[in-house]
Amino acid sequence: MSEKLYTVAVLKAQPRKFDEVVAVLEELAKQTRQEPGALQYGFYRNQENPNIILSFEEWQDADRESAHWQTPHLTSAIEKFKDILDGEPIIYKTHQII
Secondary structure (H helix, E strand, C coil), X not given: CCCCXXXXXXXXXXXXXXXXXXXXXXXXXXXXXXXXXEEEEEEEECCCCCCEEEEEEEECCHHHXXXXXXXXXXXXXXXXXXXXXXXXXXXXXXXXXX
16 A cells, blocks of 8 residues: 655745735646545645745655646646746655654
C-alpha cells in the first residue's frame, strides 16, 4: 500500500499582485481537485503578512503528486507565477509521522 504524501508550499505575492496570484490559484485549484489522487488542495492567507499564501495538499501517494507536476494547468500556473510572485515558492513534501 502506498503512503499518502502531504505537500506544503509557501508563496509570496509581489506587492499589489495578490489578486492576480489568487486568480491563478483559483483556476489551478479547480483543475487540480479533479485529478486522480488529489485528496485535499487548498490555499490560505497568512494573517501576519497578507502577501504570503500557504498551500496545503494531500495526495493519495507520491506517484499521483509527481504526475500533478506534468499537468497543463500546473505548468501554465508556474509560467504565470514568474511575473507575480516574489521569488520561488518554498515547497515541502512530507509524510505524516504522528
